[in-house]
Amino acid sequence: MLELLHLNRESRIQLRRKRTILYKAMQLNEIVDQKLKVIVEYMQSEDFDRNIAREMVNSLREAKNLLTDALNMLHKKIS
Incomplete structure (x- = not known):
């Protein structure tokens, strides 16, 4: 029973982390x-x-790619 409660708590913690991400x-x-x-x-x-304008767009693309990579790494770490 305690193990089940512990797993439930861990599941809720992971869900909260994913929602935060x-x-x-x-x-x-x-x-x-x-x-x-x-x-x-x-x-x-x-x-x-x-x-x-080209420099601005390129820097924005780079920032978005870095953001996506970081979020994917974080998601893999939590999963």
Whole structure:
């Protein structure tokens, strides 16, 4: 009986961790989307410089890829 309670507790802890990871991922993706909107607004402005926009997009892609990799590693560690 105690073993069952212990397993139930561990299961709830892992579920809470996964929900936390998902919540953080959603928050970070919202930030990335906001930054992408800033880039689009910049591209629509008169002061648009193609090289600067390209650098901004590349850095945003790199950040999103790093975020995805980190979340995948964290998910594997918890699972």
